[in-house]
Amino acid sequence: MYEYQHLLVDAKMIAAVGDTRGDRAANDEARSQCWSDAVFLALNAGTKTSMEWRISRARAAVSLLQQSTRYDVNSGGTGGAGASRDARARVPYPEAYAWGRFFEVESLVGYLRARGLSKLTVVDNRPDAMNAVMSVCRAMTRHPLDLAARNGYPASQVRFVPFFPANISKHN
């Protein structure tokens, strides 16, 4: 599914976003990796399999970014093409995979926290948390935004649309 998403972008069936080739690749990667995680959740639905997005590690990643003189995560998120975007560095193409992972995790962590899920472990028999992850990936797909210019996908723009029913656990 990871690869399929890439093909949909290549074929312009999902809009590519980003100002540079590296930024576009990182946005593409964020979505593909989100698809991969979403399918992983679904394939293990009803089990005690878990995926974890540790907030402490996400913070450490952000701290690394903030140390850069060329990239200020706090100046992103305006959504415009103003001076703050021009001032920051772009994603080097060979690093787009890693940056895509970071953008995906930023997006998921932001939305999970917005929904009050402070422990960022998603167990495959917890439909509320699973559906939160699915909803972020869905929003990233249907309404792509340039995550390289933001602190992840804005939680306020994610619509919670359940994929798994609330009573998933009783089936197993």
Place this chain on the structure above:
Amino acid sequence: MDQAMRPRPVTGERPSLRMAAGLALASASLAACAGRFRYDVPREVMRAPNAQTWGVGLLHSRPAYSVASTTVLNGGAPLREKPTAVIASGAAASWQWRVVAVPSVVPLWTAWRAARKNRRIRREAERTGNRFHTAVDWDLALERAYRVVQYLYGSELPPMRVTLLLIPDGTEYRTRITETGNGYFPVTLAFYWPPPRGWSRC
């Protein structure tokens, strides 16, 4: 524009299951001029021992889809067989799929499928409409994956014909296959069977 100043993120932001998978990477490949491919991961990572990399790139879409599928599995053991045994095939709506294994993998797959627990899960999944159980077989997995992607994408999914090649864990396998599909995406990728511990690629 100076691109070198942007630091790489630490690896800690990855979900723990992916961390356990080690260098289970996948990358988008793009055809540059003169048929040269570039990957969105550093070359050193792709060359690392035991690294696993998969990539696809749409070379052109007219008059038909031409897709390059790349698999790089840096195992230490030589692969002495070719994947020739079709162990499963089917369709999930607009996706057609088949699984082709090297002969030595077939008994391992057969044993997995015959395990009492997996047979029980399969029966239960079929009874409940294959939505809430571990996907223990290819048809269940592809069907459920199709549902997920349709939920994500929001409309009818473009056709795909995917071939999954199964090779023994720990072997070395590097190939790029270019296929053409008239009205569908052709994709061929290779994976280890049984999957390495902590494997989480979907």
